[in-house]
Amino acid sequence: MSFVSLSFVVVQLAALVLRAVTRRSRVSYLVGLLALSWLFYAWSVPEYLVLILFSTTVAYCAGRLLAATPPSARAARRGLMVVSLTLNLAVLGYFKYAGFLSRSSLSLASGLGFWTPDVTTADVVLPLGISFFTFEAISYTIDVYRGQIEAEKSFLRLASFIAFFPHLVSGPIVRAGEFLYQLERPRRFRTSVFAEGTYLVVRGLFLKMVVADNLGQLVDQHWGTAGADAPAGTLATSLLVFFACQLFCDFAGYTDIARGLAYQLGFRLPINFNAPYLAATFTDFWRRWNITLSRWMRDYLYVPLGGNRRGPVRVAFNLLLVMLVAGLWHGANWTFVAWGAIHGVAMVLERMLGLARGPHRRLTGAAWYVVVQTTWIVSLGMFRAENVRQGYQVIHNAIAGLATLPSATPPSPSAITIGWWFVLPVVALHARSLLTERRWLPAASGLERAAYAGTMLAAILTLYTTGREFIYFQF
Amino acid sequence: MRCGPRKIFGIVLTFAMSFAAATCVLPGLPLGPKGSQRLQTIPRFAMPSDSFFVETAGDDLSQMVLLHALGDSIDNARRADILFVGDSRMPLGLREESIVPAARALGLRVFSLACGHVERVRFALELIRKHDLRPKIVVVVGGPHMFKDLLSGPAEKARRLTRWQAWTEWIEAEARWSLQTRLHSWLPKIDWFGHDLTSPWILYRSTRTGWLLPVVEPSSSYPIGVARDDPSYAWLLPVARELKEELDRRGAELVLSVVPYGDTRTGHLPFLAQELRVATVLPSFDGMRTADGSHLSRSSAATYAKEFWSEFVALPEVRGKLALDGPRP
Numbered sequence: 001m002s003f004v005s006l007s008f009v010v011v012q013l014a015a016l017v018l019r020a021v022t023r024r025s026r027v028s029y030l031v032g033l034l035a036l037s038w039l040f041y042a043w044s045v046p047e048y049l050v051l052i053l054f055s056t057t058v059a060y061c062a063g064r065l066l067a068a069t070p071p072s073a074r075a076a077r078r079g080l081m082v083v084s085l086t087l088n089l090a091v092l093g094y095f096k097y098a099g100f101l102s103r104s105s106l107s108l109a110s111g112l113g114f115w116t117p118d119v120t121t122a123d124v125v126l127p128l129g130i131s132f133f134t135f136e137a138i139s140y141t142i143d144v145y146r147g148q149i150e151a152e153k154s155f156l157r158l159a160s161f162i163a164f165f166p167h168l169v170s171g172p173i174v175r176a177g178e179f180l181y182q183l184e185r186p187r188r189f190r191t192s193v194f195a196e197g198t199y200l201v202v203r204g205l206f207l208k209m210v211v212a213d214n215l216g217q218l219v220d221q222h223w224g225t226a227g228a229d230a231p232a233g234t235l236a237t238s239l240l241v242f243f244a245c246q247l248f249c250d251f252a253g254y255t256d257i258a259r260g261l262a263y264q265l266g267f268r269l270p271i272n273f274n275a276p277y278l279a280a281t282f283t284d285f286w287r288r289w290n291i292t293l294s295r296w297m298r299d300y301l302y303v304p305l306g307g308n309r310r311g312p313v314r315v316a317f318n319l320l321l322v323m324l325v326a327g328l329w330h331g332a333n334w335t336f337v338a339w340g341a342i343h344g345v346a347m348v349l350e351r352m353l354g355l356a357r358g359p360h361r362r363l364t365g366a367a368w369y370v371v372v373q374t375t376w377i378v379s380l381g382m383f384r385a386e387n388v389r390q391g392y393q394v395i396h397n398a399i400a401g402l403a404t405l406p407s408a409t410p411p412s413p414s415a416i417t418i419g420w421w422f423v424l425p426v427v428a429l430h431a432r433s434l435l436t437e438r439r440w441l442p443a444a445s446g447l448e449r450a451a452y453a454g455t456m457l458a459a460i461l462t463l464y465t466t467g468r469e470f471i472y473f474q475f
Numbered sequence: 476m477r478c479g480p481r482k483i484f485g486i487v488l489t490f491a492m493s494f495a496a497a498t499c500v501l502p503g504l505p506l507g508p509k510g511s512q513r514l515q516t517i518p519r520f521a522m523p524s525d526s527f528f529v530e531t532a533g534d535d536l537s538q539m540v541l542l543h544a545l546g547d548s549i550d551n552a553r554r555a556d557i558l559f560v561g562d563s564r565m566p567l568g569l570r571e572e573s574i575v576p577a578a579r580a581l582g583l584r585v586f587s588l589a590c591g592h593v594e595r596v597r598f599a600l601e602l603i604r605k606h607d608l609r610p611k612i613v614v615v616v617g618g619p620h621m622f623k624d625l626l627s628g629p630a631e632k633a634r635r636l637t638r639w640q641a642w643t644e645w646i647e648a649e650a651r652w653s654l655q656t657r658l659h660s661w662l663p664k665i666d667w668f669g670h671d672l673t674s675p676w677i678l679y680r681s682t683r684t685g686w687l688l689p690v691v692e693p694s695s696s697y698p699i700g701v702a703r704d705d706p707s708y709a710w711l712l713p714v715a716r717e718l719k720e721e722l723d724r725r726g727a728e729l730v731l732s733v734v735p736y737g738d739t740r741t742g743h744l745p746f747l748a749q750e751l752r753v754a755t756v757l758p759s760f761d762g763m764r765t766a767d768g769s770h771l772s773r774s775s776a777a778t779y780a781k782e783f784w785s786e787f788v789a790l791p792e793v794r795g796k797l798a799l800d801g802p803r804p
Binding site for chain 1: 492637
């Protein structure tokens, strides 16, 4: 079920009614929320409910067994954690990577001249949100193993955490420690929190239905031309900028909606985007873009690999590996591997140049900002492409288009001109964040937000497009 | 932070004022090059009873509803004496208001399996088999393209969905359309990319008779045209024979006809009549006009349907199968 559907409106209304009628009973509220969350997940393919139940059960059993095993029995505890991780990763691996691995193996074997059987490769449909809830289940188990949180005694509470519908299918990736305690909190209704939630929902819908979906139409329509062998003027450059804005608005919009809905239901979810197009370094970029995934990668992969502690070569290796895994997490395709590699190399270079903590001089800082943002935008050519060749061609055309600026014109000037209007909200959003970050303006007041919300709602009702899923649903 | 009543009032007022201002200003902003911006509204119309929204501007729900037997449609199709098969030209040429009362006057029940997006006989055959439909007569109305062994895009999509998925998609589409008709009757939708909110047609579909019911239709007038026939129609035979054999097994008669349009072909009728030994109905096209180059205008449809029905019920095969000459209950 998508947030941008009328069926979902019914689910959220039911959850709000539930909140109102179960004010004195936390258990009833949780049972109701869990039922609604499972309904939300099972809406399209009911059979996939088994997966989330499996993942939750594995995490719950691992947690209980870890709690029952004394810290001195380190081998047993480690074994339990490994079994739990293996089971969760096996499910994720099968559904997400089986087709990719079989296709890649066959193509490699064929490329090396080996005999390859005439078989069709596994074509497994990716269950919604599997990358997100699997990572949450894994993080819970590791946190219990490390003793950072206590094992959850109640299956209901753990299931409510993993399946909580606002973050279930596209994040943010919530850690058990920042959510489970909220289930016990007294949940009084506060108008300001509810209003904040509603504002976030409206902003998320605006970013998704108005900005991302309109830009998405343009990108889809012209992507083939942008990736053609003959460069089409500045078309590829414009489309990459449009796609950068589409991707941001699609994902940040989803996160805003998720956080807003959670607020309305009395829960707080972590922030996932913090004006990423203000980032002046690659390191800063990943602290602002998909923050919860970056945090997950840092805490459960980068740090255990040794982090920054084992010399420059090992740090470079760790960075590259983490970014490759982050790329693969996005999708089982070589384009994502290439995309991850571009960012891995960029981060290694940044460290080697000593720019990771921000350049000292203003001019260098401005120049490095341009490098960071240009690299991000260009790398999205790979992220959006159907194959590496197309990705390379789009990037090549985009750079060639920039070189011929301003004489070259895109083939469809009217559509491209309109597209730039939809980039404006992204610029405005980042400009407002910059003013707040630099303390030149205070955070938006209630009245300012009300004015934005009214304008955005009018835009949603007049400028929306329909029928486009969230991009991160496919991950 | 506490929210007192005055603060809440201020916030609500600001929200309402900015919303009102934006709804006034946004449609007037010339964002695109001249002529590229369109303001689309949905005209007010009376929704027909016992029907569901089928299609405007791209989405077609008929195939999904019929294939997965959503709602009452297929139950009514099971009770029909005569099934009509065709694409959208059939129900908009032989309209419900002409055919259904005429059939009812003879004590007959009719149902249309015709679907838009150039749906063909293959889909009707699938419906007949899947839902075990047992009519007395099946009338296939359309040009030679009807017998291409293909399914339309909406039919292919309907096949991919489970019944549950089809049902949720149907409910969602109906609710969305209901909301859009209310919203865009007063607030225009702004479009630059050529995505029509409404095509010239707004169509509903009767669950009782299966007929497409246009609640909004174009008022243009185009002449009909007759195109040159293919040198041979042998390529129609595989699907046509498959349909005939299936109907023979079910004890149903097959009758063929066409509804004229801008590019009408009729040569396949005598060919198939001879090959399959079936009856055909071909009323005169004189004076017929289409509303959009493809579908008969309302007045032409009324004339054409009247002629069709009188020729149809005069066929000996039809009279015999429906026992129109004998004592009737």
